Amino acid sequence: MADKVLMKGNEAIAEAAILAGCRHYFGYPITPQTEIAAYMAKKMPKIGGTFLQAESEIAAINMVYGVSSTGKRVMTSSSSPGISLKGEGLSYLAGADLPALVVNVQRGGPGLGGIQPSQSDYFQATRGGAHGDFKMIVLAPHSVQEMAELTVKGFDLADKYRMTAMILADGTMGQMMEPVSLDFAASEPVAKPWATTGTKMEREHNIVNSLFLQPDELEKVNFERYERYKVIEENEAMYEEYMMEDAEYCVVAFGIAARVSKNAVAEARKKGIKVGLIRPITLWPFPTAAFAKTMGKIKEYISVELSMGQMIEDVRLATECSAPVTLCNRVGGMIPSPEQVLAAIETAAKNGGAK
């Protein structure tokens, strides 16, 4: 392969997963992520891996549970309605402390919605995604290169913390083509002494399960799990700052919205408005520290989203409502234009942070 290849975001995820050592993919086609499955179908048989198109999303996520129990790297991918179907399995993975990589290339909703891009599964992804107390590590790429890099990172984090890592992309990120370098450092394999690989009569049985007969036992594992989540919150938050040094106004955006917003921020700077951008790369853990240091300096935060305003709640929490947080959005498969974001910045600058 050449130094750089021209890839769709979906293809970059698939190829990066293979490079990360994933040899088991289970899925069910749904636009706009079908290229992940198509790529796996072409490649996995050639490298001794498994591609299996399951009879449904629910079957696929439970196959992920099975393979993960044996300690192998495994993934599934879908788009919004399909992720809802996987909800039960996501909760079971969490309850059994199993690592997995799950990709959501979001489309417009709710319901069947449409096939154009969206970010309206933010709540679903960052609040766990199904029943019970649990979290997923949520990674939000904003370029095809990052689609690849965060996929590898996702496998590593999932193994390290024994939990699901989710790539939360959108239809545009999945479909757009950009040059990608796949020259990664190979990820470090993590020992998995808990895996069900056969005792060989040399150790006690390993049991992978999310059922607890005694409520106090179930309470104990929940508390322990949240201790682990605390470590993740302290160590794994990732974000990018853009023109934030002297910023008085702060745009907050991830994924495709961040690309649009960067253009708008650059335009606003030309007009003399001191505006910057914080781009959360991990949506859970939310990069609270990035906001803590802005408090008192920023007059208004503008959350740019392809949803009715979901991340905006995390921005309010992270900034402790120290300044107004306003929403600039499009939904239903529409994308905010740089002009729309620029107008929101100009309005904020005119108001001067007045509530």
Add this chain to the structure above:
Amino acid sequence: MNCKRLTLLCGHYGSGKTNVAVNLAFALKNRQDKVSVADLDIVNPYFRTKDSKADFEAAGIRLICSEYANTNVDIPALPADMYCITDPREGYFILDIGGDDRGAYALGRIVPDILRENNYDMLMVVNCYRPLTPDATSTLEVMAEIERACGLPFTGIVNNSNLGALTSAEDVLSTLRYAREVEALSGKPLRFTAVEASLYQQLQGKIENLFPLQLQKKLI
């Protein structure tokens, strides 16, 4: 270049067929009165010739396209008026076919008529920067799969090797060997090399049969 009445653009998924098709149509319209673009893509609901609908209308080029292209649903439907393609009275056609063998299946129903009339070119659009066609051997595999799926033999190659917006003149020049190898191994002539219009001047004189591309609308 001289066009047959029907020019079919086939190739690997994401090789750039649609952009080549759109530009061929405008080039052809300069020389022919009656030009149509037929979008027979049943694979990808995005990035369709429909993106250029307004430009086609302004130029007097007819667009035949599924009403579901670029909408909120993924319905791999073919337009009913595609049957006019095989009527010689309808003039010249540029046909944009979906990627890979899966896309080529859409041609099945009109192939007998195309063969009977025998006034067609079927061009394989290649891009060696795409991950699944990095060399001549893998490209030939895709060519064979497409021919098997639609039952129509290729008549030429279009080198559209590029790295998107970051493509340099050097990036294109270094693909000529690959394109010649595809030509030699397949026995189909390399018809032209397509480059983004901004690279055209730099490469003029360095590449035979250079064809400039005005890209369709860019998302971000």
